[in-house]
Amino acid sequence: MAYNKIEDFDPDITAQLAVHYKEILRLIGEDNTREGLLKTPDRVARSMQFLTKGYDEDGAEILRKAMFKEEYKQMVVVKDIELYSMCEHHLLPFYGKAHVAYIPNGYITGLSKIARVVETYARRLQVQERLTVQIRDCIQNTLNPLGVAVVIEASHMCMQIRGVQKQHSVTTTSAFTGAFMKESKTRSEFLTLIGAKLQ
Numbered sequence: 001m002a003y004n005k006i007e008d009f010d011p012d013i014t015a016q017l018a019v020h021y022k023e024i025l026r027l028i029g030e031d032n033t034r035e036g037l038l039k040t041p042d043r044v045a046r047s048m049q050f051l052t053k054g055y056d057e058d059g060a061e062i063l064r065k066a067m068f069k070e071e072y073k074q075m076v077v078v079k080d081i082e083l084y085s086m087c088e089h090h091l092l093p094f095y096g097k098a099h100v101a102y103i104p105n106g107y108i109t110g111l112s113k114i115a116r117v118v119e120t121y122a123r124r125l126q127v128q129e130r131l132t133v134q135i136r137d138c139i140q141n142t143l144n145p146l147g148v149a150v151v152i153e154a155s156h157m158c159m160q161i162r163g164v165q166k167q168h169s170v171t172t173t174s175a176f177t178g179a180f181m182k183e184s185k186t187r188s189e190f191l192t193l194i195g196a197k198l199q
Helices: 011-027 040-051 059-064 111-122 128-143 184-194
Strands: 067-070 076-087 093-103 106-109 147-156 171-176
Touching: 011 040, 059 111, 059 128, 076 111, 076 128, 076 147, 076 184, 093 111, 093 128, 093 184, 106 111, 106 128, 111 128, 128 147, 128 171, 147 184
Parallel strands: none
Antiparallel strands: 067 106, 076 093, 093 147, 147 171
16 A cells, blocks of 8 residues: 555554554653644654555566566666665664666666655665665566666765764665676766766
8 A cells, every 4th residue: 555645544553553652752751641742643653654655565566567568778777766764773764865777678667667666665664785685676576687786875864863973974885786797887887877986
């Protein structure tokens, strides 16, 4: 199910989550009965369901809904795909951009589907390294292209507002298959197109 509106959320799950968030408010020293916090547990419960809606989505199914036979065998690049995810270690957001490329091998997919795949895996509790690989593997296993390349550049709130508190740090991860792994010229072309410096 795609969670986009309040009525999309499972009311039973919302209610169960809200009970726990109400107790969290009490445990951190708040008065969970004061006016400003009365609806907070319910709001946070719905928010968490939206932020983790990727568990109810299937990246491969998204791609298969828009697979087309095509003999094009040059690089297809979708860059600067905004992503927002949740660090599984601290339940704080990390956010940034994904750059994805593939070289078709008989099939292409709708360009928006690439962004949807990024969204599907980002809307789960994640680490950036796993997210990068999941996007790559989904495209490789579904489209069977000649190669896939994924680069993610993200800022992590768990580093910015807690711990070392380094507000301007950016983490870059990459994952490649096929031609992008075997041929340095192909990989360099992709990195040049997205403006990344991984070489």
